[in-house]
Amino acid sequence: MPLMLPSSLESTRSIAGVAPQLLASLRDAPGELPHVRSAVLVVVDGLGALPLRAHAGHARTLVSAMAKKDVAGSVFPTTTAAALTSLLTGSAPGVHGMVGYRVRHPERDVLVNQLTEWDGVDPTAWQPRATVFEQAAAAGHPTFAVGVAAHAGTGLTHAILRGAEFRSAGSPAERVELAWELADAHDGALVYCYLPEADKAGHKHGVDSAEWVAALEDIDAALSRRVPDGVGVLVTADHGMVDVPAHRQLILDAAGGWHDSIRHIGGEPRMLHVYTEPDADQPGILSRWRSDLDGFADVVSRVEAIDAGLFGGVVTDAARERIGDLLVIARSNHALYDGEAADQRGRGMVGQHGGLTMEEWRVPLIRMGAFSR
Numbered sequence: 001m002p003l004m005l006p007s008s009l010e011s012t013r014s015i016a017g018v019a020p021q022l023l024a025s026l027r028d029a030p031g032e033l034p035h036v037r038s039a040v041l042v043v044v045d046g047l048g049a050l051p052l053r054a055h056a057g058h059a060r061t062l063v064s065a066m067a068k069k070d071v072a073g074s075v076f077p078t079t080t081a082a083a084l085t086s087l088l089t090g091s092a093p094g095v096h097g098m099v100g101y102r103v104r105h106p107e108r109d110v111l112v113n114q115l116t117e118w119d120g121v122d123p124t125a126w127q128p129r130a131t132v133f134e135q136a137a138a139a140g141h142p143t144f145a146v147g148v149a150a151h152a153g154t155g156l157t158h159a160i161l162r163g164a165e166f167r168s169a170g171s172p173a174e175r176v177e178l179a180w181e182l183a184d185a186h187d188g189a190l191v192y193c194y195l196p197e198a199d200k201a202g203h204k205h206g207v208d209s210a211e212w213v214a215a216l217e218d219i220d221a222a223l224s225r226r227v228p229d230g231v232g233v234l235v236t237a238d239h240g241m242v243d244v245p246a247h248r249q250l251i252l253d254a255a256g257g258w259h260d261s262i263r264h265i266g267g268e269p270r271m272l273h274v275y276t277e278p279d280a281d282q283p284g285i286l287s288r289w290r291s292d293l294d295g296f297a298d299v300v301s302r303v304e305a306i307d308a309g310l311f312g313g314v315v316t317d318a319a320r321e322r323i324g325d326l327l328v329i330a331r332s333n334h335a336l337y338d339g340e341a342a343d344q345r346g347r348g349m350v351g352q353h354g355g356l357t358m359e360e361w362r363v364p365l366i367r368m369g370a371f372s373r
Contacts, residue, residue: 048240
């Protein structure tokens with residue numbers, strides 16, 4: 001079957017365009033956003049536009065500020081490492097090189113979790129693109145990143161937030177309050193505010209759970225705080241999420257032949273990077289996986305994925321080497337697990353992302369404060 005891409009993949013604005021827009025608003029340069037005294041980018045991890053609108057009664061501040069056209073497309077894969085990097089560098093995964101959740105390190109021939117496993121990996125070399133904070137600071141703007149304390153000093157933080165002064169606060173309300181204060185106190189500032197609570201609740205309990213709704217309500221209440229005069233706020237997300245019931249899970253174990261001629265299975269359950277052995281019959285493996293997963297997932301080769309523009313119009317040599325020989329993109333609300341992996345904790349997740357459904361791919365792009373229409 002042909003690869004099923006979102007029908008608006010090419011026509012919808014991308015989250016990769018957010019950073020240039022924010023810089024233009026601070027410089028009073030032509031762009032979609034008006035000139036503002038300071039700008040705040042709020043990222044609600046895991047908040048898709050469709051789930052947000054489906055739970056409008058629990059997010060009245062956000063939904064009341066959200067026009068029909070206030071949406072954007074995420075990137076491929078729809079996962080935090082790839083999408084946040086695109087948001088904060090203004091480039092597609094094929095350029096910045098963060099092409100998935102767990103990808104192969106070409107020189108070391110091991111899988112690297114790009115959220116947590118940075119030992120032996122230089123964040124600046126692995127992700128060499130200038131961040132929006134580095135660009136803003138070079139132009140004389142104060143830059144801040146407001147997040148949770150556990151993220152301070154991590155490899156991912158250095159890869160995507162370098163150039164910003166990191167500040168931490170506990171609750172969503174405290175983080176938003178701090179972001180507003182920094183933007184108000186420092187004219188010309190660019191402030192990033194990260195809210196991961198909805199993503200965490202979704203992974204553990206599901207998008208339609210009481211826990212996810214409670215997290216959304218807390219975030220919405222935090223964002224109801226009055227924005228200081230002259231400060232523009234843009235609220236978006238890195239990706240959305242779908243719920244995967246247990247009967248929609250497929251376990252790829254050695255007994256089923258799934259590891260024949262396979263060296264590594266990376267990525268995540270809704271978008272696998274599959275790396276074959278150097279002497280493997282790749283066309284044969286592609287044909288077999290495509291046939292065996294028909295109706296369950298789309299299976300494409302690295303070349304097909306790049307030619308289709310999934311990672312953007314340009315793919316660097318470094319990014320190309322990290323992309324799997326095969327890509328397995330789950331359809332509907334399916335998920336595929338490496339049954340031989342040492343860590344099987346992911347099989348307990350309810351809400352998941354990485355694929356190309358509209359629930360995962362379309363995110364809000366809401367203007368507040370001085371950015372309001």
